[in-house]
Amino acid sequence: MHRISEIAEALGLAFEGDGDLRVSGVAEPAGCPPDKLAMALKPEFAAGLAQGEARAAMMWAGADWSEYGLAAAILAPRPRFAMAGLSALMDPGQGLGGGISDKASVDPSATLGQDVSVGAFTVIAPGAQIGDGTVIGPQCWIGPDAVLGAGSLLHAGVRIGARVRIGQRFIAQPGVVVGGDGFSFVTPEVSGVERARQSLGDQGEVAEQSWARIHSLGAVEIGDDVEIGANSCVDRGTVRDTRIGEGTKLDNLVQVGHNVIVGRHCLLCAQVGVAGSSTIGDHTVLGGQTGVGDNLRIGSNVITGGATKVLANVPDGRVMLGYPAMKMDTHIEAYKNLRRLPRLFRDVARLRKTVSNSGESD
């Protein structure tokens, strides 16, 4: 149970009303029981308070909380941001941690910092280095000579490949794979794909060839405060490391190919794919299912809408949408026009008839 006054203090926010009221968690306003804090972050959510039994709520600055029948409110100038601190305070977690399981397999040559936890059936390979306070869940694999910074959290079944280097406070959801081999294959002679890319569509004479594997000699380097979502994959580089900058967050089922460089404080939403050797600047947000072709440069502060397919470089600050990716306003206009085409076809047909009827020679 948390006292309203204590929550407000922990978050650096003001409260009004009965600061001694206690809550055991949070709830949506409409179904909120009396012992939870209602998340009435904006007026349309607050409308739900009438259906619930909340006695206290988190609300926007200036909200007239007493009007909603509450006994107390915590008031936040940017309630969505206040949720970050509040949710960290309230999170009961997934029960990971608690020391080094006797069912783990930790190589004696691995270096574990202070207060490291290692879950059951996890393997830590020779030469791996784990920073202070890091919690590694069950069934993980940390490859040879991998480095994992302090204060990190690996959920169940995370795989970190050999020689990967990761900064502090890293979070990996279940099933993450960092440092699998890049997808890099080459034919003995020039392939149809190479020719089709040069000619934009003509692959020329096609020869029977098989693919030789180019091994990935680089690793992956990840900055501080990065998070990677469930079952996402970051491949190792071919010659140098694949890189992900500090503060960048990847959602679930994201693919980052070999040699890719993702800058700082980016968001890559679910099912995004970035093909080999492309670079992404800082503070860029790629919407869910966005695809980025190989060897492209995406600038900083770029935003792509859901499922944008980027087939060419994108300068800084652009907001993109569509397949192929266009500036968002161009895209919206283009598709409005696409829907208006039937009318245009009719108009032109009518014009041709009119002009033809008017007896003009062609």
Add this chain to the structure above:
Amino acid sequence: MHRISEIAEALGLAFEGDGDLRVSGVAEPAGCPPDKLAMALKPEFAAGLAQGEARAAMMWAGADWSEYGLAAAILAPRPRFAMAGLSALMDPGQGLGGGISDKASVDPSATLGQDVSVGAFTVIAPGAQIGDGTVIGPQCWIGPDAVLGAGSLLHAGVRIGARVRIGQRFIAQPGVVVGGDGFSFVTPEVSGVERARQSLGDQGEVAEQSWARIHSLGAVEIGDDVEIGANSCVDRGTVRDTRIGEGTKLDNLVQVGHNVIVGRHCLLCAQVGVAGSSTIGDHTVLGGQTGVGDNLRIGSNVITGGATKVLANVPDGRVMLGYPAMKMDTHIEAYKNLRRLPRLFRDVARLRKTVSNSGESD
């Protein structure tokens, strides 16, 4: 070996011919050996019987089986539906089950029902509850206080997060993650993404900001008779639970974001992604690689074709296709028109020339 008469009886179907004939499995008609049941479910499949050695077949009601040189046939009014029962009868399974492995790690505070199996290297955390007859494969992780209903089957490497609640007869293919954290991050000040969404493309002045994590305090609630495909992910909710209704099936590599509500008896085909806080009605079918943006409402009985990208609400009963999603017939018409554009450009150019030649002032 199964007798034809017994198979027919088990499926509630009629057979004709020699009911004592025995088969050890099923096969496609063209390569069918004499001891298998040929799946000649429609006339074009039955044509293959001549190349095979089948002595018995599953066929459509009214099929003239003797004409195909068979000794027996099971006749089904809807043969594809009969496949459901037949395949259940014939499935040798994946060898899971067989009691609680001494290589598993089951917390003493977990509650296991009657006849529960737990595979090697599986972890069951404190407070988890497993229903009667449920089979948990090897290398799974069941988080603290998770509830898994009776008669369920988890294949290898499935992760069920803390406090997730799942109904009866749940099936999870290998690598499924239910209850990873939602992808929810917020900047201290209003971000470019927030502005671009409001203005449809203009993100305004861009400030250097980093992302604060909003923890997922909700869990996931899954109804009875749900199946989830290999390496698919269902994230926990932010305040309330993410929900999947009874009878709904998810294919492989599907992403269901935080707070999403999927109704009853839906199909989400492979690589579908549903972004945070969207809702999907009942009996809706999303084709492979469909994307649904965040905070949208997709109705009941909606069908989306492959790779449909849904950027706006969809009312009940709609059949959609394309990116952006349009009604299927509108989409087909629009793309026909797109291909006809070169001719339209030529027509208009010719008209302009004609009209200009005709001496009219512009």
Add this chain to the structure above:
Amino acid sequence: MHRISEIAEALGLAFEGDGDLRVSGVAEPAGCPPDKLAMALKPEFAAGLAQGEARAAMMWAGADWSEYGLAAAILAPRPRFAMAGLSALMDPGQGLGGGISDKASVDPSATLGQDVSVGAFTVIAPGAQIGDGTVIGPQCWIGPDAVLGAGSLLHAGVRIGARVRIGQRFIAQPGVVVGGDGFSFVTPEVSGVERARQSLGDQGEVAEQSWARIHSLGAVEIGDDVEIGANSCVDRGTVRDTRIGEGTKLDNLVQVGHNVIVGRHCLLCAQVGVAGSSTIGDHTVLGGQTGVGDNLRIGSNVITGGATKVLANVPDGRVMLGYPAMKMDTHIEAYKNLRRLPRLFRDVARLRKTVSNSGESD
């Protein structure tokens, strides 16, 4: 440390300069330390040599290496292909192998060839057969009666289902799932989806129905020299096996549905999805995020650009792009035209005004 002359000999290439020079690995030209071999594979890369300290480089045939201040060079007629052999020579690997872990669970009825390695917490089920020299990493699961050819390498957490048969020199990155169940469900009565497919958009009267599961009685058959990327999935077939031909490579997060047949020497790039019962010829390359609908035939030597969505059959040798997939040149033309539509609308509006002003009757 490798001598330049020895590397050249191992690769069957010529070297020039000081063959006794030794290198410990490879690096990009611009950041290359003196003890690494710079990958100056083409003139634009070689320009970086001036910023680095390389003393030796891999270069194209005929390169004037001494001009770049190098002491030695290995010259390759097709440097990208030479990378295959060079990278294999230099790869330190992921530390897998080293015998059968006493923390693995290997059923006594499984057959292991000579020099097989099995990692910690791996389960090998009854009747499985593992070929000579195969290395199985930690936390893998090999199902009952599965067959895995000689010289294969499974990274951590790979799952191979029951009765799956795989050829020699197979490589699976972490988290691969081969032989999960197909996504095959059927309603008792004709469903809206079946009707919508026939009518191209009209699902008719919608009845409340639930989905019955069709079990996958087939397995998966994979040829020699196949590689599958991290967290990719290949489903088992319904009646016969799903098949992947020799030499074919799948990238990360790829989905291959039930009954699919992929030919020989294909590349399926990251996040590709191929829906049930489709077939793909030989030497076909599907770009990242390509989707292939169910029951389609994609020919041999087909190339699809990134995110191509294939909704109809594709003949041999085609280069495709877009959604819906078009021939690449048609697609490029169509989208140029889409962007030119605003001008066309203006032109037509002006023409209508002109023609109308000219007094012609409509």
